[in-house]
Amino acid sequence: MSALRSHLWHASGGLVYHWRALRYRRRLWQPFAAQVARWLADWQPAQEELVIVGPSAGYTLDAGFLARFARVTILEPDPIARSLLRRRFAGIHFEKGRVDCFSGMDGPRALSQAYPRAAILFANSIGQQLERLDPGWPAALQAALQGHSWASYHDVTATAQAPRQNAAAQCFASGASLEEVLAGFWPGGELVLHDHGSFGVLPAQAYAIWSITPQQHHLVEWSSITVVGPSSIMPGNSGISGRS
Ligand SMILES: C[S@@+](CC[C@H](N)C(=O)[O-])C[C@H]1O[C@@H](n2cnc3c(N)ncnc32)[C@H](O)[C@@H]1O
Numbered sequence: 469m470s471a472l473r474s475h476l477w478h479a480s481g482g483l484v485y486h487w488r489a490l491r492y493r494r495r496l497w498q499p500f501a502a503q504v505a506r507w508l509a510d511w512q513p514a515q516e517e518l519v520i521v522g523p524s525a526g527y528t529l530d531a532g533f534l535a536r537f538a539r540v541t542i543l544e545p546d547p548i549a550r551s552l553l554r555r556r557f558a559g560i561h562f563e564k565g566r567v568d569c570f571s572g573m574d575g576p577r578a579l580s581q582a583y584p585r586a587a588i589l590f591a592n593s594i595g596q597q598l599e600r601l602d603p604g605w606p607a608a609l610q611a612a613l614q615g616h617s618w619a620s621y622h623d624v625t626a627t628a629q630a631p632r633q634n635a636a637a638q639c640f641a642s643g644a645s646l647e648e649v650l651a652g653f654w655p656g657g658e659l660v661l662h663d664h665g666s667f668g669v670l671p672a673q674a675y676a677i678w679s680i681t682p683q684q685h686h687l688v689e690w691s692s693i694t695v696v697g698p699s700s701i702m703p704g705n706s707g708i709s710g711r712s
Contacts, residue, residue: 470571470578474547482546489527492681500678500688501528503637504621507674508533511692511704513587513617519543519579521569522593525552528621529591534560541565541583570597573605576612587617592688595623595664606669619692619704620670623678626686627661629654630679637676637690649675653687673704 489497508530518537523529523544534540534557541563544550554562567582569575570593579588598605624646631653638652646667650659652675670691678686692704 470568470575471566472543472545472568474545483548485524486548486552488681489525493527496679496682497527499634500676501530503676504528505530505533506637507619507621507690507692508589511617511619511694513694514696515585515587515617517541517583517586519565519583519586519588521579521588521590523553523591524549526556526591529557531557531559537587539563539586541586543567543569543579569609570601573602573608576605576609580612580616587619588613589618590620590622592621592623594620594670595666595688598664598666598669610670613693615695617693617695619690621688621690622666622670623664624667624675624687624689625650625661625663626680626684627654627659628683629659629661629685631677631685635677637674639674650687653677 493501509532516538518534518539519541520529521543523542524546525548526534540560542550542553543565544553545568550562550564565582567575567578569579571578632655635653638649640649640652646663649667650661666689670689671693672689672691674690676688676690678688680686690704694704
């Protein structure tokens with residue numbers, strides 16, 4: 469098993485991320501955090517144990533969601549994030565886990581074997597990792613997590629171009645292209661973007677915008693699977709009221 473090593477610098481985390489959170493979390497990040505809270509409220513795994521992959525300091529997590537679980541394990545390499553997370557959610561006991569599920573093709577199986585009874589939440593951690601992982605990793609993840617409830621919100625694209633104002637989360641017909649999804653959030657015209665390669669690689673239910681800074685806007689995808697019994701799996705819903 470590949471062990472998770474602590475580090476302070478990561479393209480998607482670390483000190484720069486905490487500085488941005490300090491600056492933008494209360495206002496600019498608030499609509500996205502509220503949308504994540506709605507997605508998480510609709511995701512109702514039967515498991516009492518939760519593993520969070522990449523929680524950082526939980527800037528997009530809420531105490532009500534965390535309190536639903538009797539045991540919460542975090543897989544987070546950033547020691548500052550772990551310490552801030554414990555301070556921000558003082559009522560939750562977080563256990564530090566040691567599996568690096570992004571270490572390679574064996575990572576998903578190691579994750580499932582280490583936490584066989586847990587629901588697993590990827591907290592905006594998959595998008596940044598996919599670019600350097602084997603293209604077969606998402607399929608390996610879904611195979612390894614059969615029997616688990618799991619959910620992920622992950623970056624799909626990033627761009628400096630501002631989306632429509634107050635663009636609410638949306639769901640799209642299955643088979644919708646990335647261009648169709650982007651057109652739902654950005655006005656027409658050419659869009660210069662960074663593509664994480666994560667579009668549609670997991671079963672997607674909905675999309676939302678996360679403006680990380682006033683100049684950087686991410687399209688985020690929500691995927692969830694809920695296992696309600698030994699042989700009963702429910703794809704998640706969109707977490708958008710009035711839509712399925
Ligand atoms: C974009 S941030 C997550 C945002 C966070 N969920 C929030 O609510 O603010 C991505 C996180 O993934 C973490 N990360 C990086 N490599 C990881 C790994 N191998 N396993 C788990 N988490 C990892 C980073 O340290 C960072 O905290």
